[in-house]
Amino acid sequence: MVKMIDLQQSRNEIDRIDKQIVSLFEERMEIAKDVAAYKIKTGKKVLDKERENEKLRVLQAMASNDFNKHGITELFTQIMSMSRKYQYGLMSAGEQELPLKEIESLHRDKKMKVVCFGVKGSYTEQAMEEYFNTDIECFYAPTFKEIMEVIKIGEADYGVLPIENTSTGGIADIYDLLVEYDNYIIGEHVVKVQQALLGLPEAKLEDIKKVYSHPQALMQCSKFLESHHHMSPIEWLSTSDSAKKVQEDQDITQGAIASVRAAKCYKLKVLKESINHENTNSTRFIIITKKKEFIKNANKISICFELPHESGSLYNMLSHFIYNNLNMTKIESRPLEGHAFEYRFFVDFTGNLKEPSVKNALLGIQEEAIGFRILGNYHMV
Numbered sequence: 001m002v003k004m005i006d007l008q009q010s011r012n013e014i015d016r017i018d019k020q021i022v023s024l025f026e027e028r029m030e031i032a033k034d035v036a037a038y039k040i041k042t043g044k045k046v047l048d049k050e051r052e053n054e055k056l057r058v059l060q061a062m063a064s065n066d067f068n069k070h071g072i073t074e075l076f077t078q079i080m081s082m083s084r085k086y087q088y089g090l091m092s093a094g095e096q097e098l099p100l101k102e103i104e105s106l107h108r109d110k111k112m113k114v115v116c117f118g119v120k121g122s123y124t125e126q127a128m129e130e131y132f133n134t135d136i137e138c139f140y141a142p143t144f145k146e147i148m149e150v151i152k153i154g155e156a157d158y159g160v161l162p163i164e165n166t167s168t169g170g171i172a173d174i175y176d177l178l179v180e181y182d183n184y185i186i187g188e189h190v191v192k193v194q195q196a197l198l199g200l201p202e203a204k205l206e207d208i209k210k211v212y213s214h215p216q217a218l219m220q221c222s223k224f225l226e227s228h229h230h231m232s233p234i235e236w237l238s239t240s241d242s243a244k245k246v247q248e249d250q251d252i253t254q255g256a257i258a259s260v261r262a263a264k265c266y267k268l269k270v271l272k273e274s275i276n277h278e279n280t281n282s283t284r285f286i287i288i289t290k291k292k293e294f295i296k297n298a299n300k301i302s303i304c305f306e307l308p309h310e311s312g313s314l315y316n317m318l319s320h321f322i323y324n325n326l327n328m329t330k331i332e333s334r335p336l337e338g339h340a341f342e343y344r345f346f347v348d349f350t351g352n353l354k355e356p357s358v359k360n361a362l363l364g365i366q367e368e369a370i371g372f373r374i375l376g377n378y379h380m381v
């Protein structure tokens with residue numbers, strides 16, 4: 001018969017062992033402090049992957065069975081990760097220069113020059129007007145890349161671009177351009193997208209045979225179009241450009257799906273308002289600048305990084321947010337050029353570059369990821 005061991009007795013034993021583990025953990029961390037001091041002095045990196053791999057190999061070999069070998073690997077991976085985080089904490093505690101400069105507010109000393117994506121009457125134009133809400137000098141550029149270029153060469157102080165839609169998700173090209181150009185996000189703004197059917201002033205709903213719009217807008221209004229059989233949808237460059245086309249062609253059978261703002265801009269009649277079936281449809285826009293700056297009290301940070309193609313690397317990177325109690329609000333990935341099935345990650349999280357927890361997390365990610373970049377620190381909408 002198996003001898004029954006008293007539960008309390010086993011728990012007492014576990015308590016005794018755990019006490020030793022805690023004491024050994026603390027002793028180990030004290031030594032990590034010395035290691036950090038050495039690294040600060042010599043400029044050596046915190047992460048030493050070779051040393052960690054060697055340690056895992058040796059420790060694993062000490063364990064007597066497969067279950068324990070696996071457990072020891074997991075346990076020491078975590079212990080060494082803690083030891084690194086402790087070292088980052090010690091390193092970031094000192095006074096060091098912030099990656100972006102803090103400013104009180106947007107530079108309003110002179111008339112701001114702003115470049116806006118698309119043509120007049122667009123949702124981007126609406127985002128620009130609502131965000132700046134002041135006297136600005138603006139002009140338009142037809143592609144995302146041109147906006148980036150204009151900012152890069154300093155022809156405008158700020159640029160406005162769409163980055164994400166609630167129905168269709170992130171705009172991939174923008175993420176790639178944020179990496180290609182050394183521009184920074186200084187603000188964001190959300191516009192509720194309400195589509196309307198527009199026609200020439202003398203047109204009636206029954207006259208419309210062809211409906212021009214951006215493919216996304218046609219999709220957002222597909223139920224309306226399905227219930228109006230006499231209308232054929234035709235894909236066009238953008239919603240505002242469709243309105244422009246209807247105005248230019250002067251053909252009573254042509255309609256455009258665009259905003260009421262575009263109707264005013266191109267002197268068209270609103271034949272029907274709110275024809276998109278998803279009522280919460282909104283687009284998020286970013287305001288970019290060449291200056292490495294962030295506005296005081298900014299509370300959202302965007303970063304990007306690449307990861308080594310190995311098990312647990314994303315988990316390891318995200319552990320810096322968890323450890324520092326930072327709230328991650330978004331993650332996107334984009335394929336890495338020339339590296340099949342490897343990715344660059346874009347992460348948004350709440351925080352300000354001056355906060356110790358943010359400094360700590362960013363130091364860790366910067367050291368442990370490849371191609372780390374801060375894309376901006378700005379006010380969350």
Ligand SMILES: C=C(O[C@@H]1C=C(C(=O)O)C=C[C@H]1O)C(=O)O
Pocket residue numbers: 032035046047048049051052055079080081083084
């Ligand atoms: C403590 C060190 O820093 C890091 C943490 C390690 C650990 O806790 O054992 C090992 C290597 C480094 O990635 C060190 O370099 O020895």
